[in-house]
Amino acid sequence: MTNTLPDEELVEKILRRDESAFSELYDRYRRPIYSIAYRIIQNSQDAQDVTQEIFIKIFRSLSAWDPEKAKFSTWLFRLAANHAIDCWRANRRRPESQFPEESTERVDWRARIGDAIRSPYRDVERKENVETIRQCADSLPELQKKVFVLRFFHDLKLEEIAEMEGCSLGTVKTSLFRGTQAVRRAIRRSQGMK
Amino acid sequence: MRSKEIRHYTEEELLMHVLHEESPEYGEAIETHLEKCGECQAVRQEYLHLVKDIQGWPVEDLAEGSWLVRKNQLLEQFRSDPGALRRKGLSHSILKGFHAVWDYALENPLPTMGYIAVAIAFAVERTVSVFRLDRILPATSEVFELIRQML
Numbered sequence: 001m002t003n004t005l006p007d008e009e010l011v012e013k014i015l016r017r018d019e020s021a022f023s024e025l026y027d028r029y030r031r032p033i034y035s036i037a038y039r040i041i042q043n044s045q046d047a048q049d050v051t052q053e054i055f056i057k058i059f060r061s062l063s064a065w066d067p068e069k070a071k072f073s074t075w076l077f078r079l080a081a082n083h084a085i086d087c088w089r090a091n092r093r094r095p096e097s098q099f100p101e102e103s104t105e106r107v108d109w110r111a112r113i114g115d116a117i118r119s120p121y122r123d124v125e126r127k128e129n130v131e132t133i134r135q136c137a138d139s140l141p142e143l144q145k146k147v148f149v150l151r152f153f154h155d156l157k158l159e160e161i162a163e164m165e166g167c168s169l170g171t172v173k174t175s176l177f178r179g180t181q182a183v184r185r186a187i188r189r190s191q192g193m194k
Numbered sequence: 195m196r197s198k199e200i201r202h203y204t205e206e207e208l209l210m211h212v213l214h215e216e217s218p219e220y221g222e223a224i225e226t227h228l229e230k231c232g233e234c235q236a237v238r239q240e241y242l243h244l245v246k247d248i249q250g251w252p253v254e255d256l257a258e259g260s261w262l263v264r265k266n267q268l269l270e271q272f273r274s275d276p277g278a279l280r281r282k283g284l285s286h287s288i289l290k291g292f293h294a295v296w297d298y299a300l301e302n303p304l305p306t307m308g309y310i311a312v313a314i315a316f317a318v319e320r321t322v323s324v325f326r327l328d329r330i331l332p333a334t335s336e337v338f339e340l341i342r343q344m345l
Contacts, residue, residue, distance in 0.1 A: 022272050026265055035253045044254045048264065055268050060275075129247045137251075151213070152248050158215050173215070177206040184244055 007072035033080045039149045040084040050087050054080045078164040081146045129187050136186040144179035203234055212241045315341050
C-alpha cells in the first residue's frame with residue numbers, strides 16, 4: 001500500500017519520524033542513487049558507501065526540500081550527484097585509491113571480449129566502447145561529468161539540470177556537448193589504434 | 195533565403211535533436227533539413243550510435259542481501275538520530291508558515307491591513323483593561339470606549 005504513496009506524502013511521513021516511510025524511500029531510490037554514485041566514482045564498494053552517506057544526508061536535510069522549487073527526485077539526484085562528486089574529488093587526491101578496481105575490471109573485460117569473439121563484431125565493438133566511455137567519463141571536469149551522468153542515465157531534462165545547478169540552459173547544453181564530444185573523440189582514437 | 199536553406203546544423207544542435215532537447219518547432223525544422231542533407235544525417239546517425247553506446251554502460255549490481263544489510267544499518271541510524279530531523283522540521287515549519295502569511299499579505303494587502311488594525315486595537319484594549327491604564331490616563335478611557343464599541 002505504501003509503495004503507491006507519492007514522494008511528497010512519503011517525505012511528510014519521514015518528517016514525522018515514520019521509519020517504514022524511510023524504508024520505503026530507500027527501496028524506491030537506492031538503485032538510482034547507487035547508479036549515480038557508481039558512474040561518478042566507478043568503484044562498486046565506494047559507490048555503496050557513498051549511497052549510504054547520501055541517504056544519511058537525505059534524512060538530515062529532508063526538511064530543506066521545497067516542493068515548489070523542484071521535484072523530489074530532482075532534488076534527490078542533485079544531492080546524490082553533488083555528494084558523489086565530492087567523494088570522487090577526495091578519492092582523486094589519494095593516489096592509492098585511484099582506480100582501485102581498474103585492474104580487475106580490465107581482466108574481466110578481456111575475458112568478456114574473449115567470450116564475445118564468436119559474437120557479431122558490433123557486440124565486441126560496443127563492449128570496447130563502453131570501456132572507453134567509462135575511462136573518458138572519469139576524466140571529465142565536474143560539471144560535464146554531472147550533466148553527462150544525470151542526462152544520459154537518469155533522464156533528467158537539461159532544463160531541470162540547469163535549474164538545479166543554478167546555471168543557464170546554454171551552459172548545461174555546452175557541458176553535455178563537450179562531455180559527449182570528449183567521449184566521441186576517445187572512441188575514435190581507440191578505434192583508430194586497432 | 196537559399197543560404198538559410200542549405201545551412202548545416204551544428205553537431206551540438208544535432209546532439210540536442212537526438213536527445214529531444216530542442217523546441218518542437220526547431221525539431222521539425224531539423225527533421226526537414228535531415229530529409230535533404232546526407233551530411234547532417236550521417237552526423238545524426240553517429241550520435242545515435244554514440245548515445246546508445248553511452249547508455250549501454252552497465253552498473254555493477256549488488257546482491258539483495260547486501261542492500262538489506264545496509265538498509266538495516268541505515269534504519270538503525272535513522273532511529274538513533276532523531277534530533278536533526280525534528281529540529282530542522284520545526285524551524286522549517288515556522289519558516290514555511292511565515293512565508294505563507296507573507297505571500298497572503300502581498301496578494302491581499304487591504305484585508306491584511308484590516309486584520310492588523312483589528313489585532314492592534316484588540317491588543318491595546320486588552321492592555322488597558324488588564325493594567326487599568328484608564329485610571330492613570332483618564333482621558334484615554336473615552337478613546338478606548340470607542341474602540342470597544344468598534345470591536
